Amino acid sequence: MLSTPKGTHDLLPEDLSTWQFMEAMARETFARSNFQEIRTPILEYTELFARGVGDSTDIVNKEMYSFEKGDRQLTLRPENTAGVVRAYIQHGMDRWPKPVKLFYMGPQFRYERPQAGRQRQFHQVGAELFGIDTPQSDLTVIALAYDFLALLGLNNLSLEINNVGCFVCREDFKIKFKALVKPYLSELCEDCNKRYETNPLRMLDCKNPTCKAVYQRSDIQAFLNEDQTCSECQTHFQTLLDLLEKSEISAHRNKMLVRGLDYYTRTVFEITSNHLGAQNAVCGGGRYNGLVKTLGGPDTPAVGWAMGMERLISLIQKKDTLSLDYYVASDDLLSAQVLARKLRQQGYSVDLDLSGKALGKQLAQADKLGVRQVAILGESERLNGTVTLKDMTQKTQTTVPQESLFR
Ligand code: ATP
Ligand code: MG
Numbered sequence: 001m002l003s004t005p006k007g008t009h010d011l012l013p014e015d016l017s018t019w020q021f022m023e024a025m026a027r028e029t030f031a032r033s034n035f036q037e038i039r040t041p042i043l044e045y046t047e048l049f050a051r052g053v054g055d056s057t058d059i060v061n062k063e064m065y066s067f068e069k070g071d072r073q074l075t076l077r078p079e080n081t082a083g084v085v086r087a088y089i090q091h092g093m094d095r096w097p098k099p100v101k102l103f104y105m106g107p108q109f110r111y112e113r114p115q116a117g118r119q120r121q122f123h124q125v126g127a128e129l130f131g132i133d134t135p136q137s138d139l140t141v142i143a144l145a146y147d148f149l150a151l152l153g154l155n156n157l158s159l160e161i162n163n164v165g166c167f168v169c170r171e172d173f174k175i176k177f178k179a180l181v182k183p184y185l186s187e188l189c190e191d192c193n194k195r196y197e198t199n200p201l202r203m204l205d206c207k208n209p210t211c212k213a214v215y216q217r218s219d220i221q222a223f224l225n226e227d228q229t230c231s232e233c234q235t236h237f238q239t240l241l242d243l244l245e246k247s248e249i250s251a252h253r254n255k256m257l258v259r260g261l262d263y264y265t266r267t268v269f270e271i272t273s274n275h276l277g278a279q280n281a282v283c284g285g286g287r288y289n290g291l292v293k294t295l296g297g298p299d300t301p302a303v304g305w306a307m308g309m310e311r312l313i314s315l316i317q318k319k320d321t322l323s324l325d326y327y328v329a330s331d332d333l334l335s336a337q338v339l340a341r342k343l344r345q346q347g348y349s350v351d352l353d354l355s356g357k358a359l360g361k362q363l364a365q366a367d368k369l370g371v372r373q374v375a376i377l378g379e380s381e382r383l384n385g386t387v388t389l390k391d392m393t394q395k396t397q398t399t400v401p402q403e404s405l406f407r
Contacts, residue, residue: 007120
């Protein structure tokens with residue numbers, strides 16, 4: 001039997017009512033804050049991610065689905081920020097009124113080891129704000145995430161936040177950090193040894209228990225505890241922490257939080273749930289002031305986040321499928337079809353039997369479908385231009401002129 005590729009899933013009708021609820025709440029949240037939707041292609045040139053996500057990241061090194069077509073290298077997008085930034089540049093959005101506020105929803109692809117909360121095709125909903133560099137704009141996107149989560153009924157989440165500095169002060173941080181961990185290199189994993197050369201900050205993101213223990217050593221922790229960033233970065237971050245407190249969003253500073261992607265500057269954050277097991281992050285984001293320029297656009301500050309929709313789904317209450325307004329039951333299929341179409345043109349949702357069931361069986365079917373009303377068209381109703389309405393919740397029955405069903 002053929003099945004879905006490893007790490008991918010079908011979403012069946014019974015799953016989709018909850019998905020549609022989540023998507024509706026996302027759209028509602030974005031509309032309330034005037035974030036507008038953008039849809040970029042699932043397929044992009046590979047170089048977009050090599051430059052935009054960073055070729056020292058796991059995503060670009062190990063996790064991309066890439067292939068050649070014609071003479072170009074293409075990739076199924078592993079995340080959506082790079083695509084949105086490409087579109088921002090390609091369509092001259094720097095000339096739009098600032099800030100430019102965009103959101104997206106859609107599938108992403110990463111070749112990872114599938115496990116609970118980790119798929120190879122997964123979905124993200126995300127928001128990006130371009131053109132403003134203030135702590136208030138960081139607060140705007142974090143509050144947006146919280147507003148969405150609240151509409152989903154998710155309130156018991158934690159916000160972890162950190163300041164990773166800017167491109168200038170981070171260089172200094174890297175030099176000092178490298179000197180500090182150099183004596184431990186032989187204890188650290190192969191990946192951390194590589195990261196030591198290419199992207200030392202990312203060493204702190206390592207999941208290997210031995211490496212984690214090294215980074216917990218008191219000399220390294222003491223170094224991390226002193227804020228190593230420049231005074232502008234520190235002021236920005238401190239202001240953001242104050243704003244969060246005044247907005248009653250409690251944040252926990254996590255000095256080990258560096259996030260996997262190269263493009264972050266200053267603020268990075270994650271929203272986690274303790275109901276998710278090992279894959280506990282529902283949202284990851286931060287400020288990425290260098291990315292638009294890196295991809296060939298004008299120097300533009302930006303801040304945003306992405307949430308894993310499968311992880312959200314596993315946290316929210318399952319929604320029932322919407323019930324139908326009418327089921328038309330009749331011993332004459334054509335009459336039933338004509339009435340059903342008229343009702344649909346009035347905006348009602350209607351179903352009927354196509355398999356030739358007897359009237360009694362049709363009523364049983366209607367009950368199973370959970371419809372509100374059955375419109376029965378028997379011989380006498382057809383002759384008189386009437387219809388018998390059976391209310392499935394009240395269990396009452398009345399015969400009325402067909403005309404009275406049309407608004
Ligand atoms: P993780 O640490 O879980 O690997 P990440 O840092 O790789 O996350 P981001 O690239 O920041 O994740 O993506 C944002 C969100 O997308 C994550 O917080 C998570 O909810 C979701 N996500 C990322 N990768 C996957 C995946 N393979 N399957 C399902 N959801 C994912
Ligand atoms: Mg990951």
